[in-house]
Amino acid sequence: MTLSELPPSEADRALHPDILSRLTLATVGPPMDRDADRLAAAVGGKVVVITGASFGQGEATARLLASAGATVVLAARTRERLDEIVDEIRTAGGTAHSYRLDLGDMAAVDFFADRVLTDHGRVDILIHNAGKSLRRSVYRSAERMRDMEAMVGVNFLGPMRLTLALLPAMRAAGGGHIINVATAGLWMSPAAPRWGFYLGCKAGFDTWIRSVGMETSADGIDVTSVYAGHIKSRMVATKWVTRVPGHTPAEAAHVLAHAITHRPRALAPRGMAAVRLLGIAFEAPLTIALTLLDRRGVETPASNTAFLRAMAATSAAPGDR
Numbered sequence: 001m002t003l004s005e006l007p008p009s010e011a012d013r014a015l016h017p018d019i020l021s022r023l024t025l026a027t028v029g030p031p032m033d034r035d036a037d038r039l040a041a042a043v044g045g046k047v048v049v050i051t052g053a054s055f056g057q058g059e060a061t062a063r064l065l066a067s068a069g070a071t072v073v074l075a076a077r078t079r080e081r082l083d084e085i086v087d088e089i090r091t092a093g094g095t096a097h098s099y100r101l102d103l104g105d106m107a108a109v110d111f112f113a114d115r116v117l118t119d120h121g122r123v124d125i126l127i128h129n130a131g132k133s134l135r136r137s138v139y140r141s142a143e144r145m146r147d148m149e150a151m152v153g154v155n156f157l158g159p160m161r162l163t164l165a166l167l168p169a170m171r172a173a174g175g176g177h178i179i180n181v182a183t184a185g186l187w188m189s190p191a192a193p194r195w196g197f198y199l200g201c202k203a204g205f206d207t208w209i210r211s212v213g214m215e216t217s218a219d220g221i222d223v224t225s226v227y228a229g230h231i232k233s234r235m236v237a238t239k240w241v242t243r244v245p246g247h248t249p250a251e252a253a254h255v256l257a258h259a260i261t262h263r264p265r266a267l268a269p270r271g272m273a274a275v276r277l278l279g280i281a282f283e284a285p286l287t288i289a290l291t292l293l294d295r296r297g298v299e300t301p302a303s304n305t306a307f308l309r310a311m312a313a314t315s316a317a318p319g320d321r
């Protein structure tokens with residue numbers, strides 16, 4: 001099967017890469033791998049677990065890797081959506097399996113890892129793609145403790161537990177590859193107001209998994225951190241963000257393909273190292289500027305709506321915050 005036979009994801013059918021995105025990403029975007037043969041050689045016959053495969057980059061990556069001959073294991077909470085994607089992949093001749101997984105539920109994470117190893121015997125590549133972003137003031141956060149716990153589950157504790165559950169089998173098999181989808185935001189500024197939970201969880205897990213990689217490389221288990229830039233997924237589907245140049249999920253899948261075929265320790269948009277250095281050099285004025293900007297700031301319409309919806313949904317359960 002060739003990559004051109006890949007059924008496009010629903011998101012990608014609606015999204016066409018715009019000229020500005022194309023130009024920006026061609027100059028400063030992260031490297032991508034579009035070499036179908038190289039990808040097939042890297043993943044053909046391999047078992048690849050992708051968390052957060054029901055939408056966005058995870059879905060597109062599942063489709064891409066299946067078309068290159070991998071056995072893809074799709075995990076997320078929206079089981080019906082996963083089943084639809086699996087059906088489409090199978091119809092196109094690929095091999096795919098869906099599993100319901102809530103990374104905020106540690107017992108479910110252990111159960112999932114056991115099931116996958118029982119059903120498929122091994123995991124060759126584990127892609128920590130699931131994630132949830134949140135832009136919210138600290139005072140509002142204090143009213144929504146359950147959202148904070150969910151953030152820590154999906155972005156930090158869940159992937160950590162999943163890694164620990166699968167590592168012994170990878171080691172026994174003689175090697176493997178773990179890919180973490182972090183965010184380029186970690187390279188831009190040490191901190192940003194209202195993004196504390198998201199950036200904190202992403203930074204925490206990324207530091208942990210990079211440390212793990214330094215230990216596991218002796219056993220042939222490589223770790224790659226992908227510092228993703230803007231992906232035009234439902235995660236950032238607000239009016240002004242959609243205008244910012246970015247990858248469609250299908251393009252972002254080719255960034256993960258590069259991670260798989262080249263196995264670097266880190267993969268980031270080109271020029272991010274310079275941005276990082278500038279961030280360190282100008283940390284004090286940057287912090288003051290972001291702080292002052294935040295004082296003028298209000299919640300964006302999107303984060304406001306998300307907060308009000310969440311409050312309304314739990315107002316029926318007093319004390320459940």
Ligand SMILES: NC(=O)c1ccc[n+]([C@@H]2O[C@H](COP(=O)([O-])OP(=O)(O)OC[C@H]3O[C@@H](n4cnc5c(N)ncnc54)[C@H](OP(=O)(O)O)[C@@H]3O)[C@@H](O)[C@H]2O)c1
Binds near residue numbers: 055154182
């Ligand atoms: N979009 C961007 O601009 C951008 C930038 C930098 C980094 N990233 C990172 O890229 C990754 C992919 O994001 P995306 O843009 O493709 O967003 P997306 O379309 O919203 O996909 C997120 C995926 O995570 C899954 N997920 C959320 N909570 C989960 C939970 N508790 N347990 C299991 N799965 C869960 C979702 O599935 P269910 O809802 O079905 O569970 C969904 O499949 C994320 O790690 C994100 O932080 C995105």
